[in-house]
Amino acid sequence: MKKIINDPKTVVAESLRGLAAAHADVLRVEDDPAIVVRVDAPVPGKVAVISGGGSGHEPLHGGFVGQGMLTAAVPGAVFTSPTPDAVEAAVKATTGDAGALLIVKNYTGDVLNFETAAELAAAEGLDVRSVVIDDDVAVKDSTYTAGRRGVGGTVLLEKITGAAAERGDALDAVEALARKVIGQVRSIGVALTAPTVPHAGEPSFDLADDEIEFGIGIHGEPGIERTPTVSADELVARMVEAVVSDLPFGEGDKVLLFTNSMGGTPLVELYLAHGIAERLLAERGIVVERRLVGPYITSLEMQGMSLTLLKLDDELTELWDAPVNTPALRWGV
Amino acid sequence: MKKIINDPKTVVAESLRGLAAAHADVLRVEDDPAIVVRVDAPVPGKVAVISGGGSGHEPLHGGFVGQGMLTAAVPGAVFTSPTPDAVEAAVKATTGDAGALLIVKNYTGDVLNFETAAELAAAEGLDVRSVVIDDDVAVKDSTYTAGRRGVGGTVLLEKITGAAAERGDALDAVEALARKVIGQVRSIGVALTAPTVPHAGEPSFDLADDEIEFGIGIHGEPGIERTPTVSADELVARMVEAVVSDLPFGEGDKVLLFTNSMGGTPLVELYLAHGIAERLLAERGIVVERRLVGPYITSLEMQGMSLTLLKLDDELTELWDAPVNTPALRWGV
Amino acid sequence: MACTAETLAAALRAAATVIAGHRVELIELDRAIGDADHGENMDRGFTAIVSALDTGTPETPAAVMKLAATTLISKVGGAAGPLYGTAFLRASVKLGTAAEVDGPLLVEALRAALEGVQARGKAVGGDATMVDALIPAVSAAEEAAGSDIASILTAAADAADKGAESTVDLVPRKGRASYLGERAIGHLDPGARSTALLLRAFAEAAR
Amino acid sequence: MACTAETLAAALRAAATVIAGHRVELIELDRAIGDADHGENMDRGFTAIVSALDTGTPETPAAVMKLAATTLISKVGGAAGPLYGTAFLRASVKLGTAAEVDGPLLVEALRAALEGVQARGKAVGGDATMVDALIPAVSAAEEAAGSDIASILTAAADAADKGAESTVDLVPRKGRASYLGERAIGHLDPGARSTALLLRAFAEAAR
């Protein structure tokens, strides 16, 4: 394992120190339990939008804290959901009368720990709602399983709900908006290589030189299918088909296309894949109105990419375009 | 080799198609020769700021085209300087009476090809100046050698000269400013792994699991020294020492600290390293007034990082803070 | 031998040593079908339990269990943190104010722990989770309810071992391994394994 | 046999075949001490020369050389593009309006090519670049100036081979390999190797 670290046990804490130093104008980091909080939180009269999860997916979530997006982020250990007391600390640090929305990615650990935190916060009289995002079409959904994972759609959900909270929407409205976004966003991911978790010291799965994992999550879990490497044209076509056919997205739909690097895939490849996705969507008559291209929800150094499609309407587009000032997403400010 | 590509020979052209599709609001891509041009170029009355070089360093340079930064970028093949006719095409597409500044990274190929292009453009009556950036302290400088490489400082130089051009500075002033920046910016890089050039198909150098390359460039050239892996504390201390002692930077100096990922290093590690650098500079009494953290000048999927320090004064800080609207750097807009 | 606050604390310390010794094994099991953190998570949690106990042993067995529960909940995270935390918390509630735990009370506490895990995680037997180790363990403990504590725990541990083994042939339906579907067949569930390890450690400590 | 526009074009086509055959070798040499693109760059350039010639052979040897020069300049990039481009351009200028190139004119053209490379790249002998293949090649050609074209080129190619070999023991002072300093000792310079390959291809074509 080769990493720029001192000790696997202190990676997250030390990294947060760097984040705080680099972005003192937009966020602050509180210790023990570690949370990342908007520098001006609590923002009076505004709904707090809070998310979190295991670390190793940066910039998610800490890099999205700031004006117009997250009010707080709760980073767990690498690939491990944060504990309820950390989530509760984030709620307390940011939540006033307007209440808070917790954005939870659908993993057993995240759901259970956030659930407990929400109960604790409710017991203190705070109005806290939770939404669970499960946009990964790779996983079969069923009430008897853990259900679909939350992946790329999380970034879009955080941006859009953060914008709604920023403009002063009430908690009911922000929650309803979140459910709407979750209902119309879908993603799929592939991995070319495996990430290496610092405390594990070895790649999370073994992949031959001519194999890829199709339908990967963001935690180094193997994908749903191991297939031979294929051309970018073929790979992206398969991904587009998986996402489009799921919702389904149809001719004339306006969408946001999010082409995401899992961390180790260079931009030159990512833009190449994005270009293919744009062409394939155009061929289907799907209208790409907004796009996001880059490493925004990653899995450490894993090479690979994901595609996310969100069906847009005027409201969502307006909220997407609204000013945002965070370490990783910034415009209009 | 595992990459999301169709054919090594068409990687750059296909990737540019994706770039153009993703950022049609700020730039356009012209074909044959391939150049990336600000969407509103030529901008009447304003100096054109143009850079370029081999591809594989994205977002450099194409991702920095837009309002307040580059007027045009000239992408060569992967790790190969562009040809003079491509540079000339970029000059012609963007340069009016105000003239153009060419930002050239100090590599034999870049210098020779841009030199020829500048001659061709001058022959057409255009006022074109060139500056050569050579900020890499890893390389010994001498008139008998190829001299220092241009690395991380290039990003800062492009931002600052782009801002000067945007506010309407004349070519003389922009050129003088560029020389000033080049005089007070220094960088050092390390690699933990080697990049793989698509047409080569194999990593550019072989590195054992317990070795790193210290003093690496951005083209997969091996570094100046191969050393055993060390802790992040030790690694960053060595890097800070190399950069600080070179200019040298001294107590009370105000600086911009740029902590750059070479592509494959995840943000969690990069912020960790950034935090260490901030601490070490503070211990030396060097005042970090601005910072940039992320993958901005990369070497494909290479894992590693670089540190760049630029000595600031009020003018440079103001130009750094000025609005910029490019795919990779955006604020104030 | 009945179980006091002191012996329970000692058993938790012993369990911490066992978990530390199997940290890498649990990471490897999770690496195969999950996200390679189960050993790290459990080790972090039990190391924290030992630290908490070092500041003084609570008065009653129930209080010791509660300390362990809250420590697990606040230090482990992931799926295992709330699930084991709930198990310990429910067991603690069942122990009430007793100064000593006898066989029947122990069995009740084990049953409560299982019910807590199922209430929280919604997994049933055959889903290839820690529940597949706990269900047979609780049944075996109930059958042995008349014997001494060591025998009850040994019976539970033996059954848990077998139950954990059974996950090898199952298609996981809960937790991270469920994403793999059929591909997870042939792999031991890490949480089932850690449950078996904990029960074995308690059994050994009770002797 | 004297050299006409047609034979020169044929020699360039032959050279393109040789470069294509050594593409991987040149990439590997550059991978060791540079950025792994020299073979790709040269192959791209000579493939383009062949395409350009396919649209019709220019009238004079000088025009053929000029076509090759401008193609290299506009298709190769990197250090090798402008350097080889300049070499071919200077040679072309020297060839003037001659319809056929004889031995003495060939030698003059080779000398001009060398001077062009040095004017452009500022490298001297011993810097471990293509110049170390070209200098001995030009000297050998000058010594053989009285013989026929094939003999002159063979003498140049033999000397270029030796000159290229000599770069193995040198510390590079120009180009990308110079960043490596002492670590580059033991490696053949890719540009010196491609120069030797080109001269050999021309010599073979002239027979």
Ligand SMILES: Nc1ncnc2c1ncn2[C@@H]1O[C@H](COP(=O)(O)OP(=O)(O)O)[C@@H](O)[C@H]1O
């Ligand atoms: N819904 C559930 N019910 C019971 N046990 C579960 C459930 N989900 C997961 N587990 C158990 O948790 C274990 C994984 O724990 P751990 O790796 O620490 O957490 P995570 O899966 O969040 O990384 C699994 O091996 C399984 O035994």
Ligand SMILES: Nc1ncnc2c1ncn2[C@@H]1O[C@H](COP(=O)(O)OP(=O)(O)O)[C@@H](O)[C@H]1O
């Ligand atoms: N200043 C120079 N003078 C002469 N030859 C040079 C000079 N710099 C580089 N070269 C030659 O160019 C070769 C490298 O070419 P190439 O790999 O195509 O370009 P780049 O170094 O830009 O990647 C070197 O092996 C060397 O022979």
Ligand SMILES: [Mg+2]
């Ligand atoms: Mg986990």
Ligand SMILES: [Mg+2]
């Ligand atoms: Mg090159």
Ligand SMILES: [Mg+2]
């Ligand atoms: Mg796990």
Ligand SMILES: [Mg+2]
């Ligand atoms: Mg090269």
